[in-house]
Amino acid sequence: GEKRRKNHQSHGTKKRCQGKNSMNGEHKESILEKRKELPVYKARSEILFECRRHATLILVGETGSGKTTQVPQFLFDAGYAKHGMIAVTQPRRVAATSVARRVADEFGCRVGEEVGYTVRFEDSTSHSTKIKFMTDGMLLRELMLDGELRRYSTIVLDEAHERSLNTELLLALVKRLQKSRQESSFPLKVVIMSATLEAEAYSRFFLDCKIVKVPGRMYPVEVLYTPEPQPDFLDAAVVTCLQIHLEEPRGDVLCFLCGQDQIEDAAKVLQERSRALPPSCDKLMPCPLYAALPPSEQMHAFAPAPEGTRKIILATNIAESSITIDSIKYVVDNGLVKARIYDPKHDMESLHEELQNACIPISKAQAKQRAGRAGRVSSGKAYRLYTEAQFEELSAAAVPEIKRCRLSSMVLQLFVMGIDNLMEFEFMDTPPILLLTKALEQLFLLQALDKNKTLTDLGRKMAMLPLEPPYAKLLLSSSKFSCSEEILTIVAMLSVDSIFFNPAGKREEAARARHLISSADGDHMTYLKVYDGWLKSKKDREWCHQYFINSRNMKKVEDIRNQLQGYCKQGKIPLVSCEQELTAVARCLCTAFYSNTATIAPDGKSYRMEVTAQEVYLHPSSVLFGRRARSVVFDELVLTSKLYMRHCTVIDVGWLAELVPLLYKTAGKS
Ligand code: ADP
Numbered sequence: 001g002e003k004r005r006k007n008h009q010s011h012g013t014k015k016r017c018q019g020k021n022s023m024n025g026e027h028k029e030s031i032l033e034k035r036k037e038l039p040v041y042k043a044r045s046e047i048l049f050e051c052r053r054h055a056t057l058i059l060v061g062e063t064g065s066g067k068t069t070q071v072p073q074f075l076f077d078a079g080y081a082k083h084g085m086i087a088v089t090q091p092r093r094v095a096a097t098s099v100a101r102r103v104a105d106e107f108g109c110r111v112g113e114e115v116g117y118t119v120r121f122e123d124s125t126s127h128s129t130k131i132k133f134m135t136d137g138m139l140l141r142e143l144m145l146d147g148e149l150r151r152y153s154t155i156v157l158d159e160a161h162e163r164s165l166n167t168e169l170l171l172a173l174v175k176r177l178q179k180s181r182q183e184s185s186f187p188l189k190v191v192i193m194s195a196t197l198e199a200e201a202y203s204r205f206f207l208d209c210k211i212v213k214v215p216g217r218m219y220p221v222e223v224l225y226t227p228e229p230q231p232d233f234l235d236a237a238v239v240t241c242l243q244i245h246l247e248e249p250r251g252d253v254l255c256f257l258c259g260q261d262q263i264e265d266a267a268k269v270l271q272e273r274s275r276a277l278p279p280s281c282d283k284l285m286p287c288p289l290y291a292a293l294p295p296s297e298q299m300h301a302f303a304p305a306p307e308g309t310r311k312i313i314l315a316t317n318i319a320e321s322s323i324t325i326d327s328i329k330y331v332v333d334n335g336l337v338k339a340r341i342y343d344p345k346h347d348m349e350s351l352h353e354e355l356q357n358a359c360i361p362i363s364k365a366q367a368k369q370r371a372g373r374a375g376r377v378s379s380g381k382a383y384r385l386y387t388e389a390q391f392e393e394l395s396a397a398a399v400p401e402i403k404r405c406r407l408s409s410m411v412l413q414l415f416v417m418g419i420d421n422l423m424e425f426e427f428m429d430t431p432p433i434l435l436l437t438k439a440l441e442q443l444f445l446l447q448a449l450d451k452n453k454t455l456t457d458l459g460r461k462m463a464m465l466p467l468e469p470p471y472a473k474l475l476l477s478s479s480k481f482s483c484s485e486e487i488l489t490i491v492a493m494l495s496v497d498s499i500f501f502n503p504a505g506k507r508e509e510a511a512r513a514r515h516l517i518s519s520a521d522g523d524h525m526t527y528l529k530v531y532d533g534w535l536k537s538k539k540d541r542e543w544c545h546q547y548f549i550n551s552r553n554m555k556k557v558e559d560i561r562n563q564l565q566g567y568c569k570q571g572k573i574p575l576v577s578c579e580q581e582l583t584a585v586a587r588c589l590c591t592a593f594y595s596n597t598a599t600i601a602p603d604g605k606s607y608r609m610e611v612t613a614q615e616v617y618l619h620p621s622s623v624l625f626g627r628r629a630r631s632v633v634f635d636e637l638v639l640t641s642k643l644y645m646r647h648c649t650v651i652d653v654g655w656l657a658e659l660v661p662l663l664y665k666t667a668g669k670s
């Protein structure tokens, strides 16, 4: 948007609302009235008082109590933005953008003026920005570029209870930074906000800092369980939503599902069923809400439903605590959350077949949090799609990511910030040594670290790309092999769930169609062929239909590809194509994924991994399945009934000695 130049000598509430917006007085007043009713608003003077007295403050309050929208404005009003911005981090992109919009509205400016946001691939701030919402990943990125963060006077770490890897890292780094800045003339104020009461651990970590607890404001929520375990959560969720719509009084529904695909499927089914509703019945409006949804479409979930219509918000875990929609009266909880569990022993992410769509059971605390979403404005009901016995088996709280995830990306970021003594680095929750060792090992083998455990130039460049280290290395190596255009496509294709449909009842037909577009060289090359074909068809839906390709995901691929291309330009990675010389692509894959290479065993079915001699199998979804390829490189190992290699490409093992000499020097030792 256009930039407005204004000088701000005063930071008072009165001044900032004058003549800034098309917003009329009435609307403004009603917003202010609503703000004043929020529990956090009532604690305003206490929050500011404690903030003045202490360098760090922890604020605990139920979801919806006004932490995210109000506290940054309190700090602004109290003058904290005079000598630098107020940064407010969010674990998720959708939360950062939607909250920025809301706060800009309350503040009386447009997004990108005094209130703005920065998320991956999108920056909506200007030199007048004072309150900046951002994903925690973006703040980490800024920390890598400017270790002092002098642009910020205050850092608000929101949603700290989630214990994402990024939040965990920020907690530790902010503590360090605060200490170093305290001695300078430019101290850093830190506010940590959390929805759960277990704030003591945070307080201990921040040298017993002050905790302010805002009393919640919750109506009773009746919790209902299914009598039997549900075999199909998606079906159960749709049926429950319809049942609520037909039998329960007015009020919107919030339904938790796993991932975009499930949400889109459920929306489609609900849309179809709603046409069959009797005319006397209220209308039903499915509103998807997930991270990758374009903002214009997210707005439906936030906007009030038209009269005589019930909204059914179909959301991922983002609606668990970081986003508040007041009209919710019914919650449908599938008891699952999309998450990956890293298995350091096999060095792979484990996906168990019985866990649908890479989802794991939520914790009791999460189930409680989800149910609570129904009691914001009046009493509500929570429908748990699991039995009471299943609930009892859930763990009390989720395991922090730092204890269960692959840490190589985090370790690389720490190295870029000059923190290389990981054993002495003070985390709030110490990561397991095995995870750290594996991370160091992977970074060394990717040549992000050299043998003295020193960060290499390559490592520094890898850290700047918003990709896991092996994919970053893949992209960075691609220009050397003159195939960056192809690798960009492959990385983008690998970033979405799946581009192929495999509908039950049409499996054979789908397989035949897929065969027509597959490449005998493997899955990565098939992806190239599909993307090319899609572009040539002018992104035709009919073409997608013919080959059982998910056209929605193809658009997403294009989007991600464009964004990554932007990063390549920034990072001066030349964009070159190898045209039809696909050997270059296979060789490039080998440099980044050399430890994921395997050769067929004498039985002609199983494979042995080159480095570990582990027995593995081609995943049945691979185009190479049943084709007896001699040696392959793959980018993912999954454990279901066996260890399966997913996304495989034919290689010549002879390349490895030439491409990864390091491997042959070290393999004997590990
Ligand atoms: P917390 O961070 O404590 O969970 P929030 O500050 O996000 O609470 O929300 C406080 C209140 O602000 C909500 O109850 C809701 O009434 C209002 N609100 C928040 N976001 C929006 C939005 N995007 N649109 C309309 N109202 C919102």
Ligand code: MG
Pocket (backbone or CB within 6 Å): 064, 067, 068, 069, 158, 159, 321, 322, 323
């Ligand atoms: Mg919040």
